Structures are given as C-alpha cells and as structure tokens.
Amino acid sequence: MRVDHYMKHFLLLFAICCWCLPIRMFAQSARLSVDTSVKVSDVSPTLYGLMTEEINYSYDGGLYAEMVRNRTFHHTWAGFESWTVVAHGNAAMTVGQDDSGPSRALSHSAKVTITQASPGNEAGLANDGYWGMAVRPSTTYAGSFYAKAEGVGLGRVRLVAADTGATLAEASVDVKDGDWQRYAYRLKTGPQVRDGKSNYLEITFSHAGTISLQLVSLFPPTYKDRPNGNRPDLMTTLAAMHPHFLRFPGGNYLEGDTIRERFNWRETIGPLVDRPTHRSPWGYQSTDGMGLLEFLGWCEDLKMEPLLAVYAGYSLGGEHVVGKELEPYIQDALDEIEYLTGDVNTKWGTQRAKDGHPAPFALRYVEIGNEDQFDKAKTYDERFAAFAGAIRAKCPQCKLIATMPVNQGNPDLIDDHYYKTPDEFFDLVHHYDSMDRKGPKIFVGEWATRTGSPTPDFGAALGDAAWMTSLERNSDLIVMASYAPLLTNVNPGGMQWSTDLIGYDALRVYGSPSYWAQVLFSNHLGDKTVKSGAEGVNSRFFWSATVSSADKLLHLKLVNASDAAQPLVLDLGGVKAGSATLYRLHAATRWATNAIDRPDAIVPEKSEVKISPKDWKHDLPGNTIEVIDIPLQ
Numbered sequence: 138m139r140v141d142h143y144m145k146h147f148l149l150l151f152a153i154c155c156w157c158l159p160i161r162m163f164a165q166s167a168r169l170s171v172d173t174s175v176k177v178s179d180v181s182p183t184l185y186g187l188m189t190e191e192i193n194y195s196y197d198g199g200l201y202a203e204m205v206r207n208r209t210f211h212h213t214w215a216g217f218e219s220w221t222v223v224a225h226g227n228a229a230m231t232v233g234q235d236d237s238g239p240s241r242a243l244s245h246s247a248k249v250t251i252t253q254a255s256p257g258n259e260a261g262l263a264n265d266g267y268w269g270m271a272v273r274p275s276t277t278y279a280g281s282f283y284a285k286a287e288g289v290g291l292g293r294v295r296l297v298a299a300d301t302g303a304t305l306a307e308a309s310v311d312v313k314d315g316d317w318q319r320y321a322y323r324l325k326t327g328p329q330v331r332d333g334k335s336n337y338l339e340i341t342f343s344h345a346g347t348i349s350l351q352l353v354s355l356f357p358p359t360y361k362d363r364p365n366g367n368r369p370d371l372m373t374t375l376a377a378m379h380p381h382f383l384r385f386p387g388g389n390y391l392e393g394d395t396i397r398e399r400f401n402w403r404e405t406i407g408p409l410v411d412r413p414t415h416r417s418p419w420g421y422q423s424t425d426g427m428g429l430l431e432f433l434g435w436c437e438d439l440k441m442e443p444l445l446a447v448y449a450g451y452s453l454g455g456e457h458v459v460g461k462e463l464e465p466y467i468q469d470a471l472d473e474i475e476y477l478t479g480d481v482n483t484k485w486g487t488q489r490a491k492d493g494h495p496a497p498f499a500l501r502y503v504e505i506g507n508e509d510q511f512d513k514a515k516t517y518d519e520r521f522a523a524f525a526g527a528i529r530a531k532c533p534q535c536k537l538i539a540t541m542p543v544n545q546g547n548p549d550l551i552d553d554h555y556y557k558t559p560d561e562f563f564d565l566v567h568h569y570d571s572m573d574r575k576g577p578k579i580f581v582g583e584w585a586t587r588t589g590s591p592t593p594d595f596g597a598a599l600g601d602a603a604w605m606t607s608l609e610r611n612s613d614l615i616v617m618a619s620y621a622p623l624l625t626n627v628n629p630g631g632m633q634w635s636t637d638l639i640g641y642d643a644l645r646v647y648g649s650p651s652y653w654a655q656v657l658f659s660n661h662l663g664d665k666t667v668k669s670g671a672e673g674v675n676s677r678f679f680w681s682a683t684v685s686s687a688d689k690l691l692h693l694k695l696v697n698a699s700d701a702a703q704p705l706v707l708d709l710g711g712v713k714a715g716s717a718t719l720y721r722l723h724a725a726t727r728w729a730t731n732a733i734d735r736p737d738a739i740v741p742e743k744s745e746v747k748i749s750p751k752d753w754k755h756d757l758p759g760n761t762i763e764v765i766d767i768p769l770q
C-alpha cells in the first residue's frame with residue numbers, strides 16, 4: 138500500500154520531468170544577429186520555379202482541362218477504358234474497333250452499330266472522365282468529336298448527373314452520312330445546377346445505323362480562355378507560387394521506358410487530330426494534349442521562362458544511343474530549339490507560326506537528358522558532349538545543363554536531385570556552403586521532403602523550409618531549384634509517386650503545407666543575402682536573411698522544426714524600429730496535414746508585429762515556419 142503510494146508520486150514526478158525537459162532544454166533565449174549593411178552574396182532572381190511531367194495524372198486528369206478520358210479510344214485488354222455502352226429502353230447496339238480514323242496519327246476509332254433505336258430509346262456511348270467530370274452552374278462547355286457515319290442522323294450529347302440521372306446540359310449534333318468530319322457542340326448548364334463531379338458525358342442516337350467516333354472532347358472554360366487550355370483553379374494555385382521558370386517535359390517522362398516512348402516533341406504539336414498520343418513511363422497513355430506549344434503557353438501565362446529538357450539518347454529501360462546513331466536525336470533537339478526560338482523564316486519557326494504562335498520564345502536554359510547517372514553503359518559523357526557542341530552552335534545564348542557531372546562538354550549547370558526525409562534534409566543544409574564556386578552553377582531540378590501521402594505533411598514542410606534556407610544562402614551557386622513532383626490527382630489509382638506538392642480531383646484543388654512553405658519563401662525573397670549568425674539555438678532551428686533593394690525590406694525566415702518553442706533575442710542591424718509583417722505557418726504536430734476534404738487545415742496566418750532593432754524578444758513556437766518582412770532604415 139505504502140509502496141504503491143510512493144510509486145504513484147515517483148511516476149507523477151517522472152512524468153512532469155519528462156514533459157518539462159524539452160522546454161527546459163530550450164527555455165534559454167538564443168540570439169540571432171543580422172546585419173543588413175553587410176551583403177554576403179547574390180540571390181538568383183530565378184531561384185524558385187516549377188518542375189513538371191506527366192505523372193500522377195498531372196496533365197491528363199489534372200492541369201490540362203480536357204474532361205473526356207481516353208478521348209482517342211486507346212484500346213487495352215479491358216476494351217476502351219472509361220467508355221461504357223448506353224442503351225436506353227429497348228435500344229440495342231454493339232461496339233467494336235474500326236481500323237479507320239480521321240488522320241494518320243489517329244488511324245483507328247470506336248465503331249458503334251445501333252441495331253435498334255427510336256426517340257426515347259436511344260443508344261450510344263458514355264464517358265465518366267477522370268474520376269468524374271466537374272460541372273458547375275451557368276457554365277458553357279465546348280465539345281467536339283470526329284465521326285464517320287451511316288444512318289444515325291441527329292445525335293444527342295448530354296452531361297448527366299450519375300446519382301440522379303438528371304440532364305445537366307444537352308445539345309444536338311446533326312451527324313451526316315459519309316466520311317470523317319469534325320462536329321462541334323456546346324453544353325450550357327443553368328443556374329440551378331450545383332457544383333459536382335459525379336457526372337458523365339453521354340452521346341446517343343435514336344436511329345439505327347453505324348457511327349465511328351474519334352477524339353471526343355469536352356472542355357470547361359480554361360485559364361485565360363486558351364483553346365485546349367488549362368484548369369483555372371490549378372493555374373491560380375501555381376501562379377500564387379510566383380515561379381520563375383518551368384522545367385519540362387521531365388523527368389522520366391522525357392526519357393520514356395523505351396526510345397519509342399520518349400517525349401517525341403514532333404508528335405505533340407499541331408492539331409490534336411495529328412497527335413498519336415504515347416505511353417508515359419508512369420503507366421498510362423498520354424494524350425499529348427499538353428504538347429510542346431502548350432508548355433510554352435503555360436510559361437507565358439505564368440510569366441515563367443522555359444527550361445527545355447531535350448531527349449538525349451537514353452531511355453529508362455537502358456536503351457542508349459552513341460556515335461553516329463546519335464545524329465537524328467541531336468537533330469531532333471536542334472529542330473525543337475528552332476521551334477521555340479526560330480523566326481518565321483526558319484522551317485520550325487514557320488511551323489510554330491502555323492500552330493498559332495508567330496513570335497519566337499526566349500530560351501536561355503536547355504537541359505540535356507534526365508538523371509543520366511542511371512545509364513549503366515556510362516555513355517553520358519559522350520552524349521552530353523555531342524549534344525552540347527551542336528546546341529551551342531545553334532543557340533549561343535543557351536546555358537546548358539548536365540544531369541550529372543561530366544568530363545567533356547563544359548556544362549554551365551549541373552542538375553542535382555534530392556528526395557529526402559526531414560532529418561536527412563536537416564543534415565544536408567550545409568552541403569553547398571563550402572562548395573567550390575568556380576565550377577558549373579547548380580540547378581536543384583528535383584527536390585522534396587518525402588513524408589506524407591498523397592501530399593506532404595507538416596514534418597515535410599519543415600524539412601522543405603530548412604532546405605530552402607540553404608538554397609537561399611547558397612543562391613550565388615544554386616541559380617534555380619524546383620520541387621518535384623508538383624501535382625497529383627488524389628483519386629485511388631491517380632498517384633504513382635507519393636508526396637506531391639498540390640493535390641486535386643476533378644472539382645477541387647488544395648495546397649499541402651509544403652506548398653504554403655514554398656509560397657512564403659518564393660514571395661518573400663531578396664536579391665542579396667546578408668551577414669547573420671545564431672548562438673544557443675536548438676539543432677532544428679534554421680534561418681535565412683535576404684534583403685530586397687527594390688522593396689527596402691529584410692526578409693527574415695525562421696524555421697523551428699523542434700516540437701518545443703525556441704525563445705529568441707534578435708539583433709537586426711539596419712532595420713527600422715516599429716511595425717513588421719509576420720507570416721506564420723504552424724501545426725500542432727509534424728503529422729498534421731491538408732487534404733482534399735480539409736484543404737485549409739494548415740495555411741499561413743498574417744499579422745503585424747512590433748520589432749526593435751536591438752534585443753527584440755521573439756518566441757518561435759515549436760513546428761513553425763515564419764517569414765517576417767521588416768522595413769530597412
């Protein structure tokens with residue numbers, strides 16, 4: 138009995154000690170000193186950008202606004218994926234493959250044979266999109282299809298609510314007998330329609346006959362009303378990051394599993410009907426609706442500069458090309474560069490003008506290949522040198538990026554990739570501090586802290602923020618950096634690579650805590666780092682201090698990746714006493730996160746704080762990222 142009593146007290150005391158220990162450990166104030174009058178190094182104006190490829194249904198079923206899935210009737214063992222047959226009432230029909238199509242690129246189609254149909258008893262096909270179709274009130278959807286028909290006559294196209302069968306919008310299309318033709322239609326929803334994604338598209342006919350269909354398309358309004366354009370909600374989410382460049386088209390998507398499945402840019406330009414589509418190494422067919430010119434339109438819309446990755450003769454399965462055999466691939470790259478930069482008197486500049494963009498694009502960065510350290514045959518030195526020589530002659534202003542260190546070809550930049558845990562990034566934050574500044578510059582073309590799925594949790598955001606302080610401190614060397622992967626469709630089966638910055642379904646989009654950390658870091662970045670130093674801080678405390686000459690601000694970034702608060706005393710030389718703007722991103726635990734149904738659980742909070750240049754006492758809570766904009770004197 139007495140032993141029990143003592144034991145209880147002992148346990149209580151032990152629990153209190155355990156609880157207090159972290160607080161006691163960090164309770165002492167630490168000092169952070171910043172001297173804004175001492176500029177240490179340049180910050181690259183292009184530091185933060187985007188890396189992108191067709192993975193996780195990033196474009197198809199993601200950014201690229203097409204609503205119809207498998208619009209080109211790609212045939213698998215399971216038939217035409219995403220398409221089902223429709224037979225209302227006593228209508229009867231069959232569906233099979235037709236070995237003809239509207240173009241050389243799309244030389245097959247789906248043949249629908251309607252054996253019995255009448256008004257009210259219609260037959261045809263339905264498509265349920267990429268895990269549904271987002272339908273909104275008072276909205277016009279632009280559709281089209283190619284058809285070759287006999288006898289079916291007037292067709293009916295409808296957007297249908299899956300749960301009620303209600304028609305949300307409909308249109309008639311008069312299908313003529315005869316050879317392949319393109320038909321366009323518009324579907325307008327009324328004000329009574331509610332936002333939803335459990336919807337499908339139906340195309341039906343009320344007369345017996347045959348119709349072969351190809352390239353069945355439906356687009357909602359797009360960002361800046363671009364035809365064949367992007368989803369406005371996703372574009373707005375990306376715009377908020379203020380990215381300076383876009384690295385495209387990959388990533389593994391550039392290489393393909395085989396040479397045949399590489400990103401062959403020539404097959405991604407011009408009318409959609411001339412794009413054959415191709416298999417992405419991430420396991421699904423790419424429509425190539427997001428083709429070379431669409432990537433560039435995306436750059437224009439978000440004011441990003443293109444960072445073009447060219448295929449360099451190596452594919453993921455190990456196929457590689459060397460010697461004379463490389464020539465056609467080098468020519469591909471040169472023609473691709475001409476498509477971007479050539480004036481309208483050049484062959485590929487003329488083609489670009491024909492495709493709708495007479496003005497050339499400015500191109501400063503070309504990456505040769507992707508992750509060529511995986512080429513077991515070790516041919517990258519030779520391949521890089523061959524591409525580099527030819528590209529330099531064609532595009533003298535282009536800075537060339539190698540995907541690994543090479544002994545030939547003199548790369549201007551090396552692309553380093555990091556996929557890490559938070560702890561690994563905490564250990565890596567000084568990796569670049571003492572690196573030789575005389576060699577090539579660094580492009581951190583892919584990086585991410587990988588905890589959390591489908592999107593990063595707060596622990597990952599802390600790892601990212603710590604890493605970004607090191608990118609900023611070393612931005613004289615690291616001229617560009619881009620998180621990867623950028624996007625994921627969160628539906629089951631949508632994701633091939635976990636921990637992606639932004640999640641979405643057909644209707645909604647959300648930013649992960651890591652996304653918000655990037656928004657904060659990218660939007661509050663100066664042009665010089667300044668002298669700074671800390672004493673007595675915990676081992677998971679990180680910071681960055683840059684000043685913006687144009688805005689006359691110190692952007693102070695503080696990251697406390699420990700669970701315990703970090704009391705700080707700050708000396709901020711050269712700033713004004715008074716008001717500063719503080720943005721705080723905080724979560725109770727490292728496992729806290731945002732999700733498609735909880736999009737705003739963790740978002741930055743903005744407030745005004747009073748600061749003093751000397752001995753300013755400021756407590757940084759545990760698990761917190763702060764950006765403080767402080768006016769300079």
Ligand code: AHR
Binds near residue numbers: 190389508622
């Ligand atoms: O970002 C996912 C993949 O990671 C990229 O496609 C590839 O470059 C890297 O291995």
